[in-house]
Amino acid sequence: MNQIIDTRAEKARLRQPTRSEELQDDLKRLIVGGEMKPGDRLDETEIAKRFAVSRTPVREAIKGLVASGLVEVRGRQGTFVATLSIPMLIEMFDLMAALEGLCARLAARRATREEKDRMLGIQARLEHAFADNDPEAFYAINEEFHDLLYTAGHTHFLADQTVALRLRLSPYRRQVTFQPGKMRATLSEHKRIIEAIDAGDPDEAMSAASEHVRLLGDHLSDFIATIPPHLLG
Template identity: 60%
Template sequence: MSARERDQLAVKDEEPALRSRSGTLSDDLRNALEEQIVSGKLPPGARLDEAEIAAQFNVSRTPVREALKALTATGLVEVRGRQGVTVATITIPILLEMFEMMAALEGLCAKLAARRATLTEKANLRAIHAKLVQALDSQDPERFYAINHEFHDALYDAAHTHFLAGQTRALRRRVAGYRRHVTHQPGRMAATIGEHERILEAIERADAETAFRAASEHVNLLGDDMADFISSLPPAFTQPV
């Protein structure tokens, strides 16, 4: 059995769970495809064929078309002429601008968390950080990435802001396929532990300005980090300027 056939079977196995969630079928398909994009299973530049997706999920092409239209509106998917519908790719200048915006949003979330986080939320952040350290010790990049995602979600929740958290998560989804490459850079996981520790310490002592700086610097790409990140990207991941 080929890898593609195994993937198709895995998707079919998930179909009952897909159908059981609330919302329309096109909504459920959109959520499932978005998860595959965010997780990197569908990387930037990957072609999204309506017929293939319909066959994988055992549905008609109409809800697939609606799901792809919704994903196009979010910027995760784009229509590229004869190439059809693909997972969105981004020019390097725009991508770096997105990372700068992410740095500002993450910094503000950390600043508000330092002012507003409850003792329970601080303890939860500390517990997630401990799991991240364990993932580093086991040298498991995929587990590390998932727990890192959990840490940042908890940080947004600790900020006690709905609009800011929503905007931060939306932008994070846009750059998720690229951020995975940051995690896989040599030494990046170990550096993340130290950066999270600085964020945590600032939040725990209610130092809002230090929390802002620590979180912003954690996300932003500067100097050698930026050069290494750009060189790591496959050509299909980016558009020409």
């Protein structure tokens, strides 16, 4: 049975993506990267023209984005990049903190020496981006750190669910990263996570990672104040 499952997984990995799947990835990158913002309308004709495809793969790509939660259908108005209400945002950030904490806890138990060294390398690059005052580079490198944190936990379902939630929050997480003082704080918070993982301390790693993501007190009110009204549902 396991051999059958492995064979199917290998075939799925080797299969070439369809045009609609490629287009879905392209649109996802535009949303995550901030070029398409919450509340923006997805016009099938414009997308088809931009990517030189027919409207059929566009419709299929949009269906996939709706299923992921990045896009929402508003009746006859059309399809839009999803917006979130403030209560939903707070709830999702709380869940994100719990998931990240669990990933870090498992990483403290399971991370290899190579993975720990890669974390240190990413942290060094983050410090350079901070010194260069380059928030866009900092944001991209920060994504690498969190990807590695999920990988170092050596899970499957948990990592997939954490990535999926992070994608939904991506337009709003950029707002957090670009808050005054947040990049400096991120460096020290990452350092605490790395030290806990390197020491093999699951409880400290979980606490450090959860606190890194969770928005509380002044940080929460500052975050809400910086969100442009059009990004909220």
